[in-house]
Amino acid sequence: MRKLSLLCCLALMSFSFSNFNWELFQSYEGKFEILAPGEFEQKTKAITTAIGEVTYHTFIHKPEGDNPDNLAYMVSYCDYPEGSIHSDSTAIINDFFVATLESAQQSVQGALLYSNEIKHKDYPGRQWRIDYNEGNGVIKTKAFLVKNRYYSLQTIMLKRNSLNESTTRFMDSFKAYD
Numbered sequence: 001m002r003k004l005s006l007l008c009c010l011a012l013m014s015f016s017f018s019n020f021n022w023e024l025f026q027s028y029e030g031k032f033e034i035l036a037p038g039e040f041e042q043k044t045k046a047i048t049t050a051i052g053e054v055t056y057h058t059f060i061h062k063p064e065g066d067n068p069d070n071l072a073y074m075v076s077y078c079d080y081p082e083g084s085i086h087s088d089s090t091a092i093i094n095d096f097f098v099a100t101l102e103s104a105q106q107s108v109q110g111a112l113l114y115s116n117e118i119k120h121k122d123y124p125g126r127q128w129r130i131d132y133n134e135g136n137g138v139i140k141t142k143a144f145l146v147k148n149r150y151y152s153l154q155t156i157m158l159k160r161n162s163l164n165e166s167t168t169r170f171m172d173s174f175k176a177y178d
Contacts, residue, residue, distance in 0.1 A: 082148065135159060
């Protein structure tokens, strides 16, 4: 009985220490916050699109160590020009997300496993899973359109880690400021 109690204690301590490093990350320019298991590296890239130049901001964390739950945690956002796309543009929202999903799938030559509609507050969004690298890799995405700002949350993992609590914790902690 004493050994069982000791094992339970060690398991709880292990769980506590593995979650200890998670910190709240806030981007005032990006108007969001999210819990992350480590520091983000920020990258910015200007992309020319059919509706003009869009600046894409990406925050990425790549855990160190052996066999992490996820190989990468990412938050990206961009602002679309006024009049091009807006979260209240119900007539074109579906087409916007379908095109976004198709582009994501093609960029990694992956297979779409699922996609469904979600909301962040009252703003429209989608979540999806793409398997890539001959089925060995997985990308899980939640994407939202808040007014004319597009947010994308992603975790990348090996298929054997596709059901992990870290992805849920990361994505469910996201909050956009209106």
